[in-house]
Amino acid sequence: MQIRPVRWDGDALVLIDQTQLPHRYVEVRYTDWRDVAQAIRQMVVRGAPAIGAAAACGLVLAAQSIPVAEMADFRAEWLRAADVFASTRPTAVNLFWAIERMKRVLHTCHTPESARRRLRQESEAILEEDVQANRAIGQHGQTLIPDGARILTHCNAGALATVGYGTALGVIRAAVEAGKKVHVYADETRPRLQGMQLTAWELVQEGIPVTVITDNMAGMLMRRGEIDVVVVGADRIAANGDVANKVGTYSVAVLAKFHGIPLYVAAPISTIDLSVADGSGIPIEERAPEEVTHIAGVRIAPEGVRVINPAFDVTPAELVQAIITEEGIARPPYTVSLAQMVAKRSGEVFGDGGTAG
């Protein structure tokens, strides 16, 4: 079974409802762009690359629903929809990257009809490129995974977080496809349990050995010598290599550093934000307290207690051994290596001899 959390089916966008996993596998069809924006907010679809892809497709639905009129009116209405998507979630930069990419296409179109057609084509390119990028990330990244490795991962940077194959889990899948034996330890990743409910589910589907741990067990396992390598995804990478990712990644990175275990970040170029100098410039989403105080709809917290719920944290570049992208493996100093990768990718997509997927 191929996991495709964001895909077209005719004129409908189909998302896997990730809030129902692992208990039920449900696909939902969307034809109204506003429902797609809501799905992003409510984390029906989540994971930085998947959010970007879903927004791109949502903007196609928006273009379809706007009455064909003067191009200026069409454009203005479509840009209002783009603003709604841009307001859904603040941290994952892939969202803004995808919206910008769709805007660039819109601005080359002279009629609503061509805009609809070309936006749809662009969305399909984004979906296609994401899977290809993840396979390339996997190929590069698996060279860093020793045979027999016991790999810790945090949250879900798998097929479900992307258009398919995954970033961190793409590296693991590629290692398995290369014939290596691995064992994955998945942090359950409170509050929303993406490690327990998404990563473990994905790996069980494919028969890749996985053990779920509570987030607070990672240090103990490292001390016992039972973790060889850590691989995680990213929601935004600053120009200096600071990495915003699911809350708890920073704790894992400190623990890995303390135990001399390499931590690798796997992410497509679209996750790199050169406009942000370092992690202090990355906005961190604060989500509803109920995500912490309730589990599966059941209140677990006492009444009257205060909680905080930052969805992400920032891991400073010095705790990151390497950043794996579709263009190869970036090493420190990241200010140089990441800029080179972004330039290389831009050359391929937009340059003369481009080989954009």
Added chain:
Amino acid sequence: MQIRPVRWDGDALVLIDQTQLPHRYVEVRYTDWRDVAQAIRQMVVRGAPAIGAAAACGLVLAAQSIPVAEMADFRAEWLRAADVFASTRPTAVNLFWAIERMKRVLHTCHTPESARRRLRQESEAILEEDVQANRAIGQHGQTLIPDGARILTHCNAGALATVGYGTALGVIRAAVEAGKKVHVYADETRPRLQGMQLTAWELVQEGIPVTVITDNMAGMLMRRGEIDVVVVGADRIAANGDVANKVGTYSVAVLAKFHGIPLYVAAPISTIDLSVADGSGIPIEERAPEEVTHIAGVRIAPEGVRVINPAFDVTPAELVQAIITEEGIARPPYTVSLAQMVAKRSGEVFGDGGTAG
């Protein structure tokens, strides 16, 4: 409201059912010692000092229920009950300390009648001494807490984990009683959520400001400079100062070290086990996987996934800034300072000029 999780009411032992907190406050009366052993296993009562106290009281119930016969028969049957209590939970040494203390009393008794009376007296002494020890721990420990401190704690080392007042939370209570302002951050402490459900509940009762965080947020808060000090309890402390405590304590200790934040362990002398040279000799309880795969009776894990559930981990002495006991503050080298404290306490309890109680 005074929280007394282990107390006598006439001939019945009364425990607060901690598995029902914070939703319901339920006291359960026990007259059958086997039910008390089961309550310890199922964590109706938990926390190292509270486990020891409950076992001591359970052994009084055992003495009451054994038919008065020849002292040799009585003793043999009572010792079988003691073995049952010793098998309930392996890590917290206070359990074995309490059982040994009750055994010493039994071995000085010549008739079942006197054994019943003297065991009951000894259990009352254990209860009384525990609260006094915690108040002394609080007095010593609060000197380490700056005014305005933001204090991180893990699991529940509060009144609920003891006979009253608490160890780590005793230090915090004493700081508040000394007029200091504090803010407590409580790790929720998966899998059983003692931080969320017990520590937060205790502190809300008393109006001490508390914010609950998921376990994986502690590093982020430390990096932001929002934690000044960490205070935790202990389930067993080895002769060299290695500390077994609720799983996740080790991760917190590494994070504290990395950020230059002091970590203090608060525990009564009965938690120190000089017979164990270092942490590698402390047995770590592995509990049922359902504690990880289910929350509030609801399955959260996918079918077919493997989990582990070690209830404790070991924090090496070099990550512990000081160990706070009722005899004062032990500093490295712990091999010397802990031995001195144990000797001092033994002198008080068993020595000529003893001031036990």
